[in-house]
Amino acid sequence: MDRNLHIIGGGLAGSEAAWAAAQNSVSVVLHEMRPVRSTEAHRTDRFAELVCSNSFRSDDWENNAVGVLHEEMRRAGSLILRAADANRLPAGGALAVDRDGFSAEISSALENHPRIEIRREEIDGLPSAEWASVIIATGPLTSPALAEAIRAHTGEESLSFFDAIAPIVHRESIDMSIAWMQSRYDKGDGADYINCPLDEAQYTAFIAALLAGEKTEFKEWETSTPYFEGCLPIEVMAARGIDTLRFGPMKPVGLSDPRQGRRPYAVVQLRQDNALGTLWNIVGFQTKLKHGEQIRTLRTIPGLENASFARLGGLHRNTFVNSPRLLDGELRLKSRPRIRFAGQITGVEGYVESAAIGLLAGRFAAAELRDQPAAPPPQTTALGALLTHITTGADEKTFQPMNVNFGLFPDLPAADRARGRDRKKLIAQRALADVEQWLGLSRAAAE
Numbered sequence: 001m002d003r004n005l006h007i008i009g010g011g012l013a014g015s016e017a018a019w020a021a022a023q024n025s026v027s028v029v030l031h032e033m034r035p036v037r038s039t040e041a042h043r044t045d046r047f048a049e050l051v052c053s054n055s056f057r058s059d060d061w062e063n064n065a066v067g068v069l070h071e072e073m074r075r076a077g078s079l080i081l082r083a084a085d086a087n088r089l090p091a092g093g094a095l096a097v098d099r100d101g102f103s104a105e106i107s108s109a110l111e112n113h114p115r116i117e118i119r120r121e122e123i124d125g126l127p128s129a130e131w132a133s134v135i136i137a138t139g140p141l142t143s144p145a146l147a148e149a150i151r152a153h154t155g156e157e158s159l160s161f162f163d164a165i166a167p168i169v170h171r172e173s174i175d176m177s178i179a180w181m182q183s184r185y186d187k188g189d190g191a192d193y194i195n196c197p198l199d200e201a202q203y204t205a206f207i208a209a210l211l212a213g214e215k216t217e218f219k220e221w222e223t224s225t226p227y228f229e230g231c232l233p234i235e236v237m238a239a240r241g242i243d244t245l246r247f248g249p250m251k252p253v254g255l256s257d258p259r260q261g262r263r264p265y266a267v268v269q270l271r272q273d274n275a276l277g278t279l280w281n282i283v284g285f286q287t288k289l290k291h292g293e294q295i296r297t298l299r300t301i302p303g304l305e306n307a308s309f310a311r312l313g314g315l316h317r318n319t320f321v322n323s324p325r326l327l328d329g330e331l332r333l334k335s336r337p338r339i340r341f342a343g344q345i346t347g348v349e350g351y352v353e354s355a356a357i358g359l360l361a362g363r364f365a366a367a368e369l370r371d372q373p374a375a376p377p378p379q380t381t382a383l384g385a386l387l388t389h390i391t392t393g394a395d396e397k398t399f400q401p402m403n404v405n406f407g408l409f410p411d412l413p414a415a416d417r418a419r420g421r422d423r424k425k426l427i428a429q430r431a432l433a434d435v436e437q438w439l440g441l442s443r444a445a446a447e
């Protein structure tokens, strides 16, 4: 048996995983297919290439969940954050980087690490049975041969080639004096959905706003990927006829607005999105509207006037597995525990989130290879909140990629909740205190 840790994919997640494991005294073989074979988005042969924006988003750890994640990763010895900080460009409160300097620094760190061997090759099937421990970190544009092998092993329903993300709303921002809880025909528990009613004038205005709103175009290579008809954006449905949405995701059948005592003209439904009940997705509302337009248009829906969005809708080419169904709490494939997944392919979204899951996968795999315990980070940390969401918190039936956000963290104790405006700061402070404790425990276990 080959006792090296084999990592497939040297993107944001694979690079971070390789570094985390090698720093934990494990020998790593990193398989990266570029430049032998490239993806539709990558341009170079460097590790951790940023394929689009050069921003890691907000670096404000006191008020922004991705800022908390940055800070936790710094404390956990992240290579990605170290290189980002060293190649930082002025960008207000955001962490933006010089992309060439950033990926050159990552490449040099990996190439010069005594415990990392680099192989430039595509892995075109399930990893060799000889490899005791593997991390698949091949990202949203996983090569077709490997994607097909994963799909054949995990099943049709467990690997997606597109994300179809409906906007997700923070529950506390929904006006429940207008919206009400009810399932269609009172099925299930009878009150599983939040319903926002529209009268005819409101519905007509909403359709007009959808049609007028500015959209993001598909990239040329995205239009050739199948599965698109099955998850049409709402603006495309609206363009097919004024009543298409009213007979589709906005149909009011089986519902009665308690304040009117009758069925509304149309309805927008929200379904619980995480076990904590803090996040609710708008059912069937995947959209390519530009983000500003989405916020403006969705806030015309009665009950959502003050909606705050945990994430906005989108539709992209994106290969990802159904993590809540397939993976255990340490990112291992339940059916083949020697294989872990990391990065965007696990259903997180974004450079930082992908690297964060790489960091965890690298640490878990290293601990396992060294026969040491690997306690996952507590859910009160950003690392733990993200990990818990993809492995157990999210509903496997509606699983779609997710950014880190404060809705993924457990709420504060009642006494702290009362402090209202400081809520995010308190969650962030708790996260950093808890991550320190977790890192301390992990260090002690490794000694």
Ligand SMILES: Cc1cc2nc3c(=O)[nH]c(=O)nc-3n(C[C@H](O)[C@H](O)[C@H](O)COP(=O)(O)OP(=O)(O)OC[C@H]3O[C@@H](n4cnc5c(N)ncnc54)[C@H](O)[C@@H]3O)c2cc1C
Binding pocket: 008, 009, 010, 011, 012, 013, 014, 031, 032, 033, 034, 038, 039, 041, 042, 048, 049, 050, 051, 052, 053, 054, 055, 121, 122, 123, 124, 137, 138, 139, 140, 141, 142, 143, 146, 317, 342, 343, 344, 345, 349, 350, 351, 352, 354, 355
């Ligand atoms: C077009 C596009 C634009 C994006 N823009 C942004 C953005 O602006 N901001 C943001 O935060 N996120 C963005 N993302 C989302 C995501 O955060 C990034 O894709 C991020 O790079 C994901 O990290 P990763 O390590 O999971 O995958 P990647 O960084 O894509 O790394 C995967 C690596 O695996 C390699 N690989 C693939 N298949 C194989 C194989 N079979 N064998 C060996 N190697 C293989 C690839 O060459 C690649 O180097 C974008 C995604 C796409 C597709």
